[in-house]
Amino acid sequence: MPAVTALRPAQRTIFMRNPEAPVGARKFEVTCSSCNLRELCLPGAVGEDDLARVENLVYARRRMKRGESLYDAGDEFNAVYAIRSGFFKTSLLDGEGREQVTGFFMGGELLGMDGIGAGRYHGTSIALEDSEVCVMPYSLVEELAREMPALQRHLHAVLSREIVRDHGVMMLLGSMRAEERLAAFLTNLSKRFVRRGYSQNEFHLRMTRDEIGSFLGLKLETVSRLFSQFQKDGLIEVNQKHVRILDIEGLGRVLAAKH
C-alpha cells in the first residue's frame, strides 16, 4: 500500500488539523507545540515565534497497525514521517531475497529521508507495534526550511545525525565481535528509552531475535545464545521479549573488552 493512502480524503477528514472543523471531532488534538517529543523531532530547535508556522508541516497523521508498512522500497517519495508513537524497523531487500534491517526507530525519530535523493524510497519501513506517525510533505518541509533558518539548520542536523548513526552501525558490523554488538545494541536502546522517559533498565523488545540478528549481522540462534550468556553472567535478565538490565557497566565492559 503506497504511502499516499495516508492522505486520501477519508483519512484527511479525520486526521488533518482544520480550524473550521468541530472541536469535538478530536478533542485532544495533538499539535507540535504540545507534543512531548518536540525537542527530539523536526520542529525541535524552532523558537516560540515560528512554532505556529511549523505546525503546518504536519499535513496529516496516520495510524499504523503492527506489521503494516509505512512505505516500501521503490515507492514514490513525497513525505518524511515523524513517529508520534510506536516502533518501526527499516530494512532493505537485496536481489537474493536477503533482508538487512538498517535500523529501529521510536518516538520523535524521522523516517523516509532515504527517499529525498532519488525521488523514491530506498528501503522499507514497517511498524513493529501499533503506531502513529505525522506526515510531513517534503515540498512543504523544503519551503519552510527556506523561510526559517532554524528549521533549515535542524533539518540538516537531522540528516547529518542519521549519517553519523549509520557510521556507528558500520563500526559495529565491521569491527565488533558478536557479544560486543549485542552489548552495544542494548545500551543504545536503553539510552534512547531514557530520553523518552521510560525506564533505563527495563524494556520490552518490539523486534524478534531474527530482526535483531539481521541488524547486528548475526544469526538468530547466535542472538539467542548471547542473551542466555549475558543472563548467566548476571548482566541482564531476559524472558522472551522482556529485558531487564542488571549491570549496565558490565555491558560497557563487554564493549571495552580487548578483542
Added chain:
Amino acid sequence: MPAVTALRPAQRTIFMRNPEAPVGARKFEVTCSSCNLRELCLPGAVGEDDLARVENLVYARRRMKRGESLYDAGDEFNAVYAIRSGFFKTSLLDGEGREQVTGFFMGGELLGMDGIGAGRYHGTSIALEDSEVCVMPYSLVEELAREMPALQRHLHAVLSREIVRDHGVMMLLGSMRAEERLAAFLTNLSKRFVRRGYSQNEFHLRMTRDEIGSFLGLKLETVSRLFSQFQKDGLIEVNQKHVRILDIEGLGRVLAAKH
C-alpha cells in the same frame, strides 16, 4: 592540523578566487562552471542563471599531500569539502583504538557532512594520494540554499544519497560473505571510475589491503587471499595495487551466488 589552516592568509592569497588579482597568478583558474566534475558535485543541478552565484560557494581551495588529514574527528565543523582531484578515505576510531574505514571518496564527491549535526566532525578524512579540495563554508551553503531552491534540493539529495550509500554498506557488512563483499567493492569502484571518464576495467587502488579490509569488515590477509582467488578464477588480474577486471559479469555472479 585543524581544517581552518586551509583558510589561513598565506594560502588564501594563493587559492582564493579574486577578480582583482593579476590574471597571470593563476592562469587556468578553475571555476565551478568550467569544472568537469560539476554534475557530480554540489553545484550539480543549478541552472546557468544561478551558476555565477554558486561559484561563491567555493571560498578557497586546499592542496593536500598524501597521508594528510583534511579534518580529524572532533575538529570544529565549519565547512564541507568537494574533492577536485585525488582520493580520500574516511574513518572512525573507537575507544579501543580500532579503526573502521567508513568510505572511500573520489572527484566530485563531498566530505564533511557528518559534522553538521554536532558542530564537530564525527570522523576523520585522510588523503590517500596528493589531492585538491574545494572548501565550502557551511554558513554560505546554508545561505545560498535558502535563496536557491535548486541548490537546496541538490544539497538534500546529496545528504540523502550518503544515507543510502551507508545503508548499502550495512547490507554488505551485515549479510554478505567475504567474497561477495570484495566483488561488490570492485564493481562499485569500477562504476565510479567510469562516471569520471576513467577505464572501467583497469585501475589503481589507492588504499592498502588493510584499509580495504577495514572497510569490508575483513582482515587484510583475507582480502589478499580473495584477490588471489579471483585471479585464479579468471575474474581479475591483480598486481599489488594495480587491478584489471577481466570478467565483470563473473564478479556479478559472485554477488548473486547463493549464500
Added chain:
DNA sequence: CGTAATTTTGACTCCGCTCAATTGGCGTGG
C-alpha cells in the same frame, strides 16, 4: 641503496553458522 612497509602464502584455531530437536507463548476457533 638500505630499511620499513606492504603483500602474499601457509598452517592452525576458533567464533559464529548450519542443521536439528525441543520448548514456550499466544491467538483462534471449537
Added chain:
DNA sequence: CCACGCCAATTGAGCGGAGTCAAAATTACG
C-alpha cells in the same frame, strides 16, 4: 475454557569460513 496450531525462542552438536600467528617475498621511499 481449553486444545490446537503456528510462530518465536532456546539449546545442542558438529562444521566451516574467516581470523590468528608466522614467515617470506616484494615494493616503496627516504
